[in-house]
Amino acid sequence: MKIAVCVKQVPSTTAVIRVAPEGLDLSGVELVLSPYDEYALEEGLKAKDANAGSTLTVITVGPDGAAKVLEHAFALGADEGIHVKADGIDARGAAACAAALLKAAPADLIFCGRQAIDDDSWLFPGTLGELLDLPHVTAAVTFTLSGAEAVCKRRIEGGEETLVVQLPAVVSADKGLNEPRSPTLKGRLAAKKKQAVVKTPADLGLDEAALAPALAVQSYAPPPAKSPGKMVGGNAAEAAKELVRLLREEAKVI
Amino acid sequence: MPEILIVAEHRNGVLKKTAGELLAAASTLAAGGKVLAAVLGPGAAACAGELYAWGADAVLAADSPALANYSSLRWTRVLAGAIAAKKPSAVLLSVSSLSRDLAGRLAARTGGSLASDCTGLSAAGGATTLVRPILAGRASITASPAASPLIATVRPNVFTPQKAATPSTASVETLAVEENPADLRVLVKEVATVASTRPELAEAAIVVSGGRSLGSADAFKIVYDLADALGAAPGASRAAVDAGYAPHSMQVGQTGKTVAPALYFAIGISGAIQHLAGMRTSKYIVAINSDANAPIFKLADYGIVGDLFQVVPALTEEFKKLLKA
Numbered sequence: 146m147k148i149a150v151c152v153k154q155v156p157s158t159t160a161v162i163r164v165a166p167e168g169l170d171l172s173g174v175e176l177v178l179s180p181y182d183e184y185a186l187e188e189g190l191k192a193k194d195a196n197a198g199s200t201l202t203v204i205t206v207g208p209d210g211a212a213k214v215l216e217h218a219f220a221l222g223a224d225e226g227i228h229v230k231a232d233g234i235d236a237r238g239a240a241a242c243a244a245a246l247l248k249a250a251p252a253d254l255i256f257c258g259r260q261a262i263d264d265d266s267w268l269f270p271g272t273l274g275e276l277l278d279l280p281h282v283t284a285a286v287t288f289t290l291s292g293a294e295a296v297c298k299r300r301i302e303g304g305e306e307t308l309v310v311q312l313p314a315v316v317s318a319d320k321g322l323n324e325p326r327s328p329t330l331k332g333r334l335a336a337k338k339k340q341a342v343v344k345t346p347a348d349l350g351l352d353e354a355a356l357a358p359a360l361a362v363q364s365y366a367p368p369p370a371k372s373p374g375k376m377v378g379g380n381a382a383e384a385a386k387e388l389v390r391l392l393r394e395e396a397k398v399i
Numbered sequence: 400m401p402e403i404l405i406v407a408e409h410r411n412g413v414l415k416k417t418a419g420e421l422l423a424a425a426s427t428l429a430a431g432g433k434v435l436a437a438v439l440g441p442g443a444a445a446c447a448g449e450l451y452a453w454g455a456d457a458v459l460a461a462d463s464p465a466l467a468n469y470s471s472l473r474w475t476r477v478l479a480g481a482i483a484a485k486k487p488s489a490v491l492l493s494v495s496s497l498s499r500d501l502a503g504r505l506a507a508r509t510g511g512s513l514a515s516d517c518t519g520l521s522a523a524g525g526a527t528t529l530v531r532p533i534l535a536g537r538a539s540i541t542a543s544p545a546a547s548p549l550i551a552t553v554r555p556n557v558f559t560p561q562k563a564a565t566p567s568t569a570s571v572e573t574l575a576v577e578e579n580p581a582d583l584r585v586l587v588k589e590v591a592t593v594a595s596t597r598p599e600l601a602e603a604a605i606v607v608s609g610g611r612s613l614g615s616a617d618a619f620k621i622v623y624d625l626a627d628a629l630g631a632a633p634g635a636s637r638a639a640v641d642a643g644y645a646p647h648s649m650q651v652g653q654t655g656k657t658v659a660p661a662l663y664f665a666i667g668i669s670g671a672i673q674h675l676a677g678m679r680t681s682k683y684i685v686a687i688n689s690d691a692n693a694p695i696f697k698l699a700d701y702g703i704v705g706d707l708f709q710v711v712p713a714l715t716e717e718f719k720k721l722l723k724a
Contacts, residue, residue, distance in 0.1 A: 156534065158535065158653060158672065158673055159672055159673075162534060162537050162538065164537070164538045169534075169538060180654070237507075237513075240507075259499075262534070262535060262653065263533065263534055264533050264534075265515065265516065265532065265533055265534070265535065266513065266515055267499055267502065267503060267513075267515045267516075267552075268502075268503045268506065268513045268515070269503065270503060271471070271500065271501070271502065271503025271504035271505075271506075271507065272503045272504065272506065272507040272513075274504060275475075275503075275504045275507035275508055276507060279584075280471070280472060280584040280585035281471065281500075281504065281585065282500070282585060283471075283499050283500035283503075284496075284499060284500075296588075299496065299500075300496060300647075300648065301496040301497075301590070301592070302495060302496060302592075302599050302601065302602075303592040303593060303595060303599060303648075304590065304591045304592030304593055304648075305590075305591055306469070306496075306587045306589065306590045306591070307587070307588050307589040307590075307591075308585060308586065308587050308588065309585070309586055309588050310584065310585040310586075311584040311585070314584070314585070320647075320654045321647065357545055357546075358545060359506070359512040359513055359514070359544070359545055359546070360512055360514055360529075360540070360542040360543070360544060360545060361542055361543050361544075361545050362540045362541070362542045363528070363540075363541045363542055363543065364540070364541045365538055365539070365540055365541075366538065366539050366540075366541070367537075367538055368536060368537065368538070368539070368679060371697070371698055371700075373697075374684075374686075374696065374698075374699040374700045374701055374702050375700065375701050375702070376696075376701075376702045376703070376704065377701060377702065377703050380709075381705055381706065381709035381710045381713045382713050384703045384705060384710060384713075385703075385710060385713035385714040385716070385717045386713075386717055388685065388701055388703060388714065388717075389714065389717040389718060389721055391701055392662065392683070392685070392701070393721065396662075396683045396700065396701075398605075398661050398662045398682065398683050399629075399662070399718070399721070399722075
């Protein structure tokens with residue numbers, strides 16, 4: 146079976162990012178594999194392990210340094226890595242790139258993270274499914290392959306739902322889907338011999354219109370500054386009483 | 400005049416409160432144009448009265464047994480049909496497990512622009528402007544959709560439902576459901592929900608969350624007691640969930656739920672970036688922690704430094720007294 150995993154390099158979850166109206170300053174910020182993509186990659190590796198003769202292709206779209214996430218995927222056992230070199234394109238453009246690759250070399254199973262944690266757009270999985278005319282599942286917490294279909298569970302308000310999806314399909318991963326493995330020394334050494342295939346959007350026949358971002362950004366802003374809050378003192382009973390009064394009379398939220 | 404379409408969610412004919420919020424958001428964008436409400440699935444038509452009461456000018460219902468089980472492909476086909484017929488300038492959905500699955504595909508099908516988790520929507524001179532967080536709330540963008548329609552998912556509790564002064568008396572339009580077998584390539588087979596008298600976390604007006612400082616699952620009782628006294632939804636930090644004190648369904652933060660209630664209690668929560676990502680847009684934040692240096696106090700409107708196991712039960716008693724009166 147052919148398995149593809151789409152991954153993205155993003156600023157780490159704890160990175161301090163300077164925000165100016167005209168843009169983000171990411172210089173010196175640690176870049177990592179987007180956490181949900183780790184679950185996607187692990188699920189791809191599990192499917193490869195469970196189905197002899199499978200190949201795992203990992204795809205990323207981004208600027209020069211973005212290919213670093215492919216080295217990690219190679220160390221874990223990916224067979225092939227494709228880096229579509231492009232700067233400043235959003236999830237829609239990335240989905241167009243991945244779709245072009247996957248139309249040329251179709252996969253039975255395509256995994257990705259439910260969202261990349263930089264733009265948090267939630268756009269990629271459904272858009273990729275639509276571009277490939279394949280069904281998709283968003284934010285799976287379980288994935289069980291059963292012949293030509295897969296059974297997935299996802300969290301919903303107040304519980305969970307079970308879906309059946311026919312392959313080929315796009316499945317996006319949520320936290321809890323699996324426990325991502327770490328690279329072994331042997332894997333790291335083997336990875337050094339593997340080389341990512343580098344392509345440009347033009348190689349894939351994509352023009353500017355296909356890569357146009359979904360949103361025209363006018364400005365960026367940091368979170369609104371908060372003035373220091375009010376500390377409520379006294380013993381537990383006194384503090385509780387005073388807090389209730391403030392919430393009632395000052396904030397008027399109770 | 401631009402028309403705005405909202406997608407109202409319901410469960411067996413019981414409308415979710417977010418539908419009213421979407422109608423309020425839509426009326427700010429419509430600028431005098433019509434606000435249309437699409438509602439899908441068995442029981443859809445029963446929601447019409449309430450949708451009109453909250454300001455819908457027209458209700459489009461697909462009250463078909465073919466929609467009894469959710470399929471993103473079938474939902475997309477029905478909604479894309481409505482969008483092609485009505486040509487709204489924007490389609491609004493509330494952030495939910497359903498819209499997370501549906502919106503990306505709907506945007507691709509209709510050629511529209513997706514903006515998720517909008518916390519602001521406005522229209523001026525025919526142009527739509529939106530505000531949405533990125534980087535888990537470490538920044539936000541003000542943007543306009545590059546293509547029409549805008550497909551926006553809107554955070555719960557951002558817009559306040561407004562009763563229509565004179566509700567529309569339009570008859571309910573029936574949305575066609577084309578039963579294409581290829582759409583059943585993905586289909587929900589089973590829904591398992593736990594009956595709860597508590598409000599849904601992502602939509603609750605008040606959220607009471609506990610952190611690792613509580614120390615055990617049993618100790619979370621003080622969180623549940625305070626939540627129940629206030630009719631609030633209980634939540635938890637990732638540290639508390641990872642420690643097994645609370646289920647993942649209660650997790651607030653980057654890898655859990657995002658909430659924006661009117662009032663948020665952070666009890667024994669230090670305030671890691673990943674937690675702040677899920678609750679920083681709450682209107683009022685109360686922090687209760689034994690550590691006066693906990694970062695959560697920087698974000699809190701009101702803070703109490705003290706023993707959780709004394710302060711929280713005292714608070715519960717005070718609220719009970721107040722709300723009984």
